[in-house]
Amino acid sequence: IGKWLLYVSSNARYFYSRETKMENQSLARSAETNGELKQIINVVPYEGIRKQSGGKMPWFGGDPTVYGWAETDFSLYSGSHAGIFGALFEPTNQEGILKIDLLATQLTKGKAYPTYLLYNPYTTAKKVIYQVKGEGSVDLYDTVTNRVVQRAVLNETTLIIPPDGAVVIVEIPEKAEVIRRGLNNYTNGIYLSSNRSTVSFKNLNNFDTVSGQFTIELVITGNFEDAIKEADLYIGNELFRLTDNMVRLDTRNFERGAKKVTAKVITAHGLSDESTLRLYFE
Numbered sequence: 001i002g003k004w005l006l007y008v009s010s011n012a013r014y015f016y017s018r019e020t021k022m023e024n025q026s027l028a029r030s031a032e033t034n035g036e037l038k039q040i041i042n043v044v045p046y047e048g049i050r051k052q053s054g055g056k057m058p059w060f061g062g063d064p065t066v067y068g069w070a071e072t073d074f075s076l077y078s079g080s081h082a083g084i085f086g087a088l089f090e091p092t093n094q095e096g097i098l099k100i101d102l103l104a105t106q107l108t109k110g111k112a113y114p115t116y117l118l119y120n121p122y123t124t125a126k127k128v129i130y131q132v133k134g135e136g137s138v139d140l141y142d143t144v145t146n147r148v149v150q151r152a153v154l155n156e157t158t159l160i161i162p163p164d165g166a167v168v169i170v171e172i173p174e175k176a177e178v179i180r181r182g183l184n185n186y187t188n189g190i191y192l193s194s195n196r197s198t199v200s201f202k203n204l205n206n207f208d209t210v211s212g213q214f215t216i217e218l219v220i221t222g223n224f225e226d227a228i229k230e231a232d233l234y235i236g237n238e239l240f241r242l243t244d245n246m247v248r249l250d251t252r253n254f255e256r257g258a259k260k261v262t263a264k265v266i267t268a269h270g271l272s273d274e275s276t277l278r279l280y281f282e
Contacts, residue, residue: 002119
């Protein structure tokens with residue numbers, strides 16, 4: 001979700017006239033001859049972006065002028081999302097790493113401590129200056145790892161975010177005790193996070209091609225102590241038992257073509273997860 005929010009916050013600028021080539025905009029001719037219209041274009045976004053129009057790729061405009069129900073493609077209702085982004089996103093000292101307020105749009109939220117998502121899109125770890133929301137000293141609890149990563153923080157501190165990774169920081173009172181109840185974690189009776197176990201494929205990507213003998217290995221991780229009770233692999237509807245989270249296969253035992261491969265895991269605490277990809281068997 002951190003990666004998606006970063007991309008959408010960056011790409012949203014292309015809905016505004018000043019961020020694109022004038023010849024690729026539906027109101028280019030009017031904007032050049034009408035000063036008032038040109039000013040409006042700079043602050044009100046287009047309704048949509050099309051793959052192409054009249055040989056121009058991409059094309060910035062919308063439905064109004066295409067279907068004739070308005071004279072321009074300006075979109076005040078689309079521009080309202082800029083306000084949502086303004087409430088969610090805050091820049092940090094690292095370009096491309098946003099501090100995202102996860103409570104900003106929760107209008108019916110219950111009691112919660114300030115909670116922020118920071119995603120690092122780089123291939124190396126980055127040091128981010130984190131500024132505390134309140135005036136008092138707090139501990140910083142990361143819900144990704146379910147542990148306190150900084151204690152007694154006043155005003156600001158430095159966080160190290162792993163490459164292509166994220167932290168979800170909750171500002172909890174200094175020296176507050178984190179208590180586990182079942183699969184959830186609380187401080188002063190206020191929910192912080194859940195304990196999770198996940199499964200993914202190691203060294204295999206969706207639509208990869210495999211041939212001959214090959215190994216499927218699963219990566220099973222959790223953010224708390226939880227043993228794996230069952231781990232199974234399905235190719236289509238056929239079950240394959242795993243040994244040490246791995247299974248050795250031979251494509252010559254299968255019909256050639258694309259196949260759905262699904263990994264399923266159940267933990268001792270009753271958590272379950274599954275991951276699916278499609279592989280092409282030669």
